[in-house]
Amino acid sequence: MASVCILDEFEVHKNEEFLSIAEELKPELHRTDIAPVRLLTLEQDGNPEPAIAEEEAPEKLKEKRLKKDEKVILDFGNHHVGYVTLDLASAGSHQDAPAYIYLKFAERLDELNTDVSSYNGWISKGWIQEEYLHVDVLPAKIELPRRYAFRYLEIKVLDVSLKFSLVINGVTAQAVSAVSEETVPGIQTEDEVLKEIDRVSIRTLKNCMQLVFEDGPKRDRRMWLGDLRLQARANYKTFHNTEMVKRCLYLFGGLTFNEGKIPACLFLEPEIEPDDTYLFDYALLYGSVLLDYYRATKDEKTLKDLYPIAIRQIEIGLTYLNEEGVIPDRSGEFWCFVDWGEGLNTQAASLAILIYSMRYGIRLAEYMGDEKTILWLDEKMQELKRSAIRHFWDEEQKLFVSGRDRQISWATQVWMILARVFDKEKNRELILHTIEVNPRIRMVTPYMYHHYIDALIRSDEKDRALDEMKRYWGEMIRDGADTFWELYNPYNKYESPYGSVAVNSFCHAWSCTPTYFLRKFYLPENQQ
Numbered sequence: 369m370a371s372v373c374i375l376d377e378f379e380v381h382k383n384e385e386f387l388s389i390a391e392e393l394k395p396e397l398h399r400t401d402i403a404p405v406r407l408l409t410l411e412q413d414g415n416p417e418p419a420i421a422e423e424e425a426p427e428k429l430k431e432k433r434l435k436k437d438e439k440v441i442l443d444f445g446n447h448h449v450g451y452v453t454l455d456l457a458s459a460g461s462h463q464d465a466p467a468y469i470y471l472k473f474a475e476r477l478d479e480l481n482t483d484v485s486s487y488n489g490w491i492s493k494g495w496i497q498e499e500y501l502h503v504d505v506l507p508a509k510i511e512l513p514r515r516y517a518f519r520y521l522e523i524k525v526l527d528v529s530l531k532f533s534l535v536i537n538g539v540t541a542q543a544v545s546a547v548s549e550e551t552v553p554g555i556q557t558e559d560e561v562l563k564e565i566d567r568v569s570i571r572t573l574k575n576c577m578q579l580v581f582e583d584g585p586k587r588d589r590r591m592w593l594g595d596l597r598l599q600a601r602a603n604y605k606t607f608h609n610t611e612m613v614k615r616c617l618y619l620f621g622g623l624t625f626n627e628g629k630i631p632a633c634l635f636l637e638p639e640i641e642p643d644d645t646y647l648f649d650y651a652l653l654y655g656s657v658l659l660d661y662y663r664a665t666k667d668e669k670t671l672k673d674l675y676p677i678a679i680r681q682i683e684i685g686l687t688y689l690n691e692e693g694v695i696p697d698r699s700g701e702f703w704c705f706v707d708w709g710e711g712l713n714t715q716a717a718s719l720a721i722l723i724y725s726m727r728y729g730i731r732l733a734e735y736m737g738d739e740k741t742i743l744w745l746d747e748k749m750q751e752l753k754r755s756a757i758r759h760f761w762d763e764e765q766k767l768f769v770s771g772r773d774r775q776i777s778w779a780t781q782v783w784m785i786l787a788r789v790f791d792k793e794k795n796r797e798l799i800l801h802t803i804e805v806n807p808r809i810r811m812v813t814p815y816m817y818h819h820y821i822d823a824l825i826r827s828d829e830k831d832r833a834l835d836e837m838k839r840y841w842g843e844m845i846r847d848g849a850d851t852f853w854e855l856y857n858p859y860n861k862y863e864s865p866y867g868s869v870a871v872n873s874f875c876h877a878w879s880c881t882p883t884y885f886l887r888k889f890y891l892p893e894n895q896q
């Protein structure tokens with residue numbers, strides 16, 4: 369379990385002007401009617417990867433007379449985010465007791481066979497998408513108040529009476545998103561795996577694009593800065609909704625806390641509010657989101673407004689350096705994210721991310737014509753590169769180590785490459801050597817895999833990057849992904865940072881970046 373770092377004192381600074389710019393950019397959501405495409409019966413063998421025993425046309429639904437413990441499973445054909453209405457009735461004698469009904473929404477078929485009642489993880493079981501309904505009077509149209517992320521819906525009768533049965537005349541739903549998939553043509557390639565990876569990436573991104581870039585529509589349904597950065601990159605190459613990126617940049621810029629820190633995430637309701645969580649790496653990466661946005665739009669005003677906030681994050685980051693010129697190890701706390709890998713030491717990566725953010729800071733300063741900042745950042749960045757090598761490079765193993773126990777992980781090597789601590793040729797040797805050694809502390813999130821693919825491409829290993837992308841994201845599709853997942857460890861498919869996959873998110877926007885890589889580096893004619 370990650371320990372949660374709650375700030376002792378939490379002081380929010382609101383910039384009303386920035387917040388009102390963001391408010392004006394609030395999107396209208398597209399609403400699309402959707403309906404079940406088939407009814408399923410699963411094999412009852414307790415297998416966590418259930419097999420379909422039987423399927424029927426959705427029209428059969430209203431013919432069923434459901435008694436106690438009977439259930440139906442509706443398949444909506446793809447992953448959706450939206451609102452559901454049940455049209456219920458009774459058959460038999462007069463309804464002489466409430467119909468007691470259980471609903472379970474699932475993003476993947478596997479979830480229907482997961483016993484969620486035994487969930488005992490460290491985040492709330494409230495995220496599990498299930499409902500218990502008592503319906504006193506039938507017929508009834510029940511508009512469920514929550515928004516769900518789902519492909520499947522199981523409806524089970526917990527009880528009726530001996531004298532009547534439940535009839536489901538229909539289940540209708542409306543899917544919502546700020547964007548519409550039809551606006552993005554598929555990529556032109558003969559490679560079916562890549563086509564599918566691209567399509568699933570776009571679906572993932574679309575379903576997370578709501579009033580802001582949400583991280584996952586099932587959980588947490590808020591805007592995390594690290595996730596936003598990758599979503600925005602994929603968005604420029606697909607939906608090209610630059611207004612949404614602008615809105616999100618102003619929201620973060622308009623809601624800083626203590627010393628001007630950017631929070632790791634923002635809550636959207638009932639009113640937009642920052643979380644009292646600071647993530648060192650996420651805050652530093654704000655400048656990278658701003659730089660990407662500026663390059664995509666050339667929007668000078670936004671650059672000018674938000675540049676000081678991006679630079680402030682670097683200044684704050686530098687205050688954490690110790691006398692040895694490195695960031696002290698805070699791996700025991702939820703302080704520098706990097707990845708969800710069990711036991712991952714983030715000390716070396718935190719320094720690498722600071723260096724990386726300084727390079728982005730320099731680019732921003734160049735666009736601003738801010739010579740003083742360029743000189744200051746450049747000098748400091750060179751100094752930090754030297755201390756990264758001094759403290760973390762192990763000449764014997766030819767790898768970077770991290771923390772007191774000199775841990776070797778994939779994440780540390782990847783971030784040191786992205787920080788360009790070495791030149792390109794040495795970076796290439798390092799990534800190839802990492803692949804050969806295959807450190808035991810692996811990458812487990814598509815977020816970290818994004819950075820691995822990026823590191824390969826930047827080290828002139830484009831073909832290998834493509835193979836790795838096909839292997840990781842392609843395997844997720846073979847494992848049943850309609851949208852890409854929050855966490856996927858091919859070596860442990862039931863891994864969860866929370867204590868159970870029941871609360872993992874299976875449409876998680878930080879996993880949507882293959883479409884960005886494909887359209888930017890491999891098939892540039894397919895960019896929007």
Ligand code: RAM
Binds near residue numbers: 583592593595854878
């Ligand atoms: C989880 C969410 C989110 C991520 C944070 C660090 O709570 O998956 O997407 O950014 O971790």
